[in-house]
Each structure stands twice: as C-alpha cells, then as structure tokens.
Amino acid sequence: MSMSIPLPGLEAVAPAAPARRGPSREELLEGLNEPQRAAVVHEGAPLLVVAGAGSGKTRVLTRRIAWLISERRAHPGSILAITFTNKAAAEMKERVEDLVGKRARIMWVSTFHSACVRILRKEADKLGYKSNFSIYDAADQKRLMTLVCNDLDLDPRRYQPGALLHWVSNQKNELRDPEDATKDARNHLEETYAAAYTAYQRRLREANALDFDDLIMSTVHLFQAFPEVRETYRRRFRHVLIDEYQDTNHAQYALIHQLCADDPEQSDPDAERVEPAELMVVGDADQSIYAFRGANIRNILDFEQDFPNATSILLEQNYRSTQTILTAANSVIGHNKGRKEKRLWSDAGDGERIVGYVADDERDEARFVSEEIDKLTDEGAHRPGDVAVFYRTNAQSRVFEEVFIRTGMPYKVVGGVRFYERREVRDALAYLRMLVNPADQVSLRRILNTPKRGIGDRAVACVNALAERDRITFWEALRRAQDAPGLATRSLTQIQGFVAMVEELQSMVDAGERADVVLETVLARSGYLTWLEESDDPQDETRLENLAELVAVAREFAEDPLAGPSADPTDVEAGIVAPGLADFLERVALVADTDQIPDDDPEDSGVVTLMTLHTAKGLEFPVVFLTGLEDGVFPHARALGDQPELEEERRLAYVGVTRARERLYISRAVVRSAWGAPSHNPGSRFLDELPVDLVDWRRTEAAQTRWSRPDLSGGQRFGEPTAAGRRNFSAAAVRADAAARAKPAREIPSLEPGDRVLHDSFGLGTVVALEGAGEKSVASIDFGSEGVKRLLLRYAPVEKL
C-alpha cells in the first residue's frame, strides 16, 4: 500500500525537534483586520482571497504560511507557494523564515516556471528529454523560429517569426500540442501556422530545449500521462498558495487543478484516497493587465465554479493611499462591466486633491512634471526617490529623459534593454549553455563564429548537411567535420580547433568546476575578451564591464550555498549537490534581472523612477505622475474599438492610480508627436471617469487653445519627408540596378539536371531543372531540407561539384 511518501531527502532533513519556539497565535494574527485573519486561519475548502490594491495580501500570504507551519503543524516541505516573480518569491520566503525560522527553507516558494523546471529536471526522461535541457527565452525562440521559417520556405512577409511565436505561445497556453493544432487547422493560414509549430517543436526537442511556455505545458502533460507522478506531487503538496491569480493562464490553471482538485483517476484504486491539497488563491481581477500574454481573467472570476465548495474573502481596506486616491480609483474601475463590486477604502483621511495639467505638447508635459518635482523637493515635502512617472509605452520615456537631463533632475528608467538581453551577455551565456547541453543548437551556432574564427556560413552549411545526412546533432557533426563533403581544409582546421577548445571546457564542467571559474575560462580561451579589448568601438568598453558584472554575478551565485532555484534545498542541505553551472544557467534563464527598481534608501534622496504602467504593478510611491492621458495613447489606439481591450486599459489605469500613496498627478498633451508627424489627441476617456471635485486642474485645454491653435497645415508639412523618402526608394532601386549591370558578369557554371552543387548558404543540393540560357539561365535546385530554390546562376553563389 502506498502511503503518503515524502520525496527522497525529506526525512533526512526533517528537523527532529525544532529548538526554536515558534511564534504565538497572537503574534501571527497581530495587526490583521477581520477578513485578513479569516484568510490566515481558514481551513479546508478552496479559498479565494480577493485582495484589492494595497490591502495587505502579501501579509496575508506570509502569515498564513507561518500559521500553517506553526499552528497547524504542516510540514514545510508540504507547502507550495507560487508567485509571479522570483523576487516576490524570495521576499516571501524570507518573511516566512523570519516568522518560523530556518525550517521554512524547504518550502517550495517559487514562480510557476521555477517549480515546473524543478519537476521537469527530475522527470525529464519520461518526456524524452535529458535533464540538462536548455530553457529558451524570447530571443532564442525567435532565432529558432526564423530557422523554421527558412526550412519551410515561408514568405517572410506573410509569416513573421514574431507572429508565429505569438500564435504558438497561445497554443501552448491552451495546452494544445502540434498534433491538436494540425488537426484543427481550418484554413491554409492555420495549416501553415500548425506546420511551423510542428517544425519548431521538433527543433526544440532536437536541441533538448524547452521554451517558457513548454515548461508549464510539459508539466501538465507529464501529470496527464503519468498519473503516478501526479500522485507523488499531490501527496507531497498538502498546501498550495497562488499569488496574482488573475494573471494565470489556462495551462497554469490546469496545473493547479491537477494538484488541488479531486482526482477522478487516481492511479492506484486500492491506495488510500489522497485528499486534495488545501488551496488558497489570492488576486484582484481589477488588476489583470496581462491578457495580451495569455492571462485569463476568467480563472479568477470563475474560481467558485471551478472549485466546488470554494469560499471567498474580500479585502477592501487599503493601507497605502489616501481616500481621495482610492475614490478616484474606485470611480474609474467602476466603468468596467461585469466585474464583481469592490470598493477600496482607507481610514487615512482624504489627503491632497489630485492635480491635473493639460500641456501643449509632450515637452511641455515633461517640463511640468520636472518643475512640480522641483517644487515638492524644495518644500522639503518629498525627495526625488519618492516620485514615479508612469507612461503607457516605453517610447514616451524619451522626452522625460531629455527634459530631466536638462533640468538636472536625477532619474532612472526602469525597463528597456535589460542586462541579460545584451549581446555580450547572451554570447557568454550561449557558451555556457552549449557546454552543459551540446545539443543546444541555437546557442552553439550563436558562438561558433563569435568571435570570428573563420567558420563562416559556408562551413556551417557543409556541417549542417552532414548532420542531416547522418541524422546526428550539429555538435556531433562538428566533431566529425572531416567527413563533411565540400568543407575547405582551412575551415576544417578551424572547426577542429573549436571542438578541442569546447571539449576542454566541457571537461571542466564535468569536473564540477564553479560557474564563475568556467565563465572566466570561457571568456579567455574563446578569445572573446581579447576581441573586445582590441576593438576600437567605444561600446565594447561597456561590454567588457558587463561581462565583468556577469562574472561577479556568477561568483556570488557559486558562493551562495542555497543558490539556484533548481537546487532543492533539501538536497543542498544534505550535501548532495552544490550549485553548479547548470544551476547558474537556470537562475539566469528564469530570473528577469538584477533589481532595476531603485531601492528606497532613507539616507540619500534617491532618483525619480520612470517606468511603464505595466512595470509599476505591485509597487508603490508617495508621489505618482500618470502621464499621456490621451485617447489613442492611454487608452492605446489599438484598444479603442474593442471592449475587452478597453477594459484592460482601464484596469491599467486603476493599477496606475492605486500606486500612489499621497499625491497623484494626471496630465496629458494636446499635441504629441507620434513617429514623425504630430497628432492632436483628445483627452483620455478615463479622465471623464474621475469625480470632478477630486481634481484640481492647474491648466485646462480651454486655457491653452486660446494661445495656440494646432495648425493642421503644419502637420502636412511634417508629413513631407516621408513622401521624399518614398521617392528616394525608387531612385535607389535604379542606382542598384545600374550597378548590377555595370558589374562584370560572373562565370556561369554549366549545369545539367542531376548535378550536385554546393551553395554558400543553402549547402548541398541537386539540380532539378534548367531554364534560359547564358546570363539569364536559371536553375531549380533541390537543397533537401532547405527546399527547392530557383536561382539565377549569374548571381547565385553555387559551385558545381
């Protein structure tokens, strides 16, 4: 009989007698309001905590976990808590640890993705993966999809990798595998998409890689296909807590369901019935702003139907903002249809009125913001670090930066190009990834000729041809490059040098060398450092610094005994594993960034924070400027004609407003330059949804139109350069044509159907047909997986073999 079996290692560290006396009941409930307490002590049925903005949901989560451990004697290893960021997970863990001590460490507090990776590493073989699989992020996905598009010879104008990936992501979020997608394709477009999905997924598998969406989907599929595995985890996790439930997608919902709902098909009917885990989800439908990424607001709206007997608790008391700000927020969000009524309230008093400003243009708006911050700091009321400026799109940050630089206002833009997205950082990580997982073709090909070592497209094509002929991985083909037909001796020598270097580095990894040491060796041995050092591009200076930073991150990681989301603390504490290179890579793949948000150090006055509204979610600032409140900007133009999208924009506005603690400013520009031409924008409809008496308009449109009326002919004049650009286009085409004609004709290989040829980028091919003669001769050549191409022989870099 299979009783509840803890996972290996659990008993080993289960503290025999926790010496430390836990917190008392009173301590755990101290300072909580009634509904918060109810949520903390709730037992049994699934619980939905509807937590309005600033209502103390993190407190509820941490206290509840502490309560479970210390009052209800739950084993910490039986707790699974899911948050949306690793940062939030780390904070939560720390806070629980403060309450109940070190034993809290063996809880699983992580993101969906980290938790799934942990499960998948253990069970990878069941799905036909190796446990050293790579995790592909957006950039890797794009590279891979681009390869697929070339493979399938898709018209790049009709089928863009980005659009295909978006579609694939949706499929995965809906748990639909390539077969499902193919089966249900309704038209040619969908068939093509499904074919791309199929090929993309095959390539991922060949690379022993999973993308972000796969992490969730594969775990769900694993639990579906292997009931005994599912049961293991169902038995293990007796308490499941999910934060930000409104942002879950269907796949994540399914995963929760597999763990926490009644299991109709328990694998062993004789087994003692496993009671479903106790589930608590926390969220706020009004703050659901990620539908565009697959989040499904229905998950939270339908919770009570999805989980029978569910109860819900409403947290409406806000501990963050003034009543004025909350009334404004309630009023705006009240315009959304079909939402469950919720009214935030505070006993902190009304506070300041909201300040409104209508600017002439975006410059004027930025100037107003800057001056207003100056005033606040001069008065001593606030420091720059208290202030945040929010906007709808990243492009809007530019004017603020320009004006802030000029006025000497210290600021920081959060978002934009991130550390781990920088080219040099990605290169370095690609090296590390291919060392751990040589099948990882995307990483391997990225660094094969970076820095330049004379392994160009042509050599790659030859090796790739060999890989396909012999059905081996690209890496295997590199090792056997001497067998590759058509490979120049020089290229072969280079490849052999590369292979030797990689094998040497791999032996370091196999010996368990620390991540930072491997990284430093990679950078030195590959010639990457020398390459940057010898470059005269001033940007490469920064690149070197970034790499130094990356090494520092790796070192810090290697020295942290509890590092690595994959490293089960259970194992680490038992001395089974130390964090290695693979763990470092996992951290880097799953953790967005080293903290971008400036921390609030009371010692210095800090800097103004600039960010998009999306990034602002979960944060709070004493002073908030909500800018660009114009129809077409915010709400965004693409949402104007669409009710659901408009409601999501409104939730975004709600999120923005509720970030403010004391002072809220709202502003808009009458004229705003949007890519080239200036446009006249009407005020945001959200402005009309604010109670009039709450807003102190410092300047209105009436006041400003009197001075300057937007000049429509001016707009046309601005439009002209575009037309000039169009003319340019044809002139350039003519020039290019002339240049082509002037160029001496290249020698045209005489070909016959059946001839074998080598093409610089398509690799090996067979001539299928010929048309035309002399300079106009065109050959149709079958390049195998690259497809049949029609090539004008005068230009095509083909060589008869």
Add this chain to the structure above:
DNA sequence: ATAGGTTGCATTTTT
C-alpha cells in the same frame, strides 16, 4: 567578412 545603405516597423512583457 563587413560597412553602409535600405527597408520595415513601432503597445504593454512578472516568466
């Protein structure tokens, strides 16, 4: 192999 020109693109992005 690489610079320079050309084209096309332009919401939001916790993982």
Add this chain to the structure above:
DNA sequence: TGCAACCTAT
C-alpha cells in the same frame, strides 16, 4: 522619428 534587421557592394 528612430531603430534594428537585412541586403548588398566592396
């Protein structure tokens, strides 16, 4: 307008 990716000419 500003950029990034791509292509092409050297």
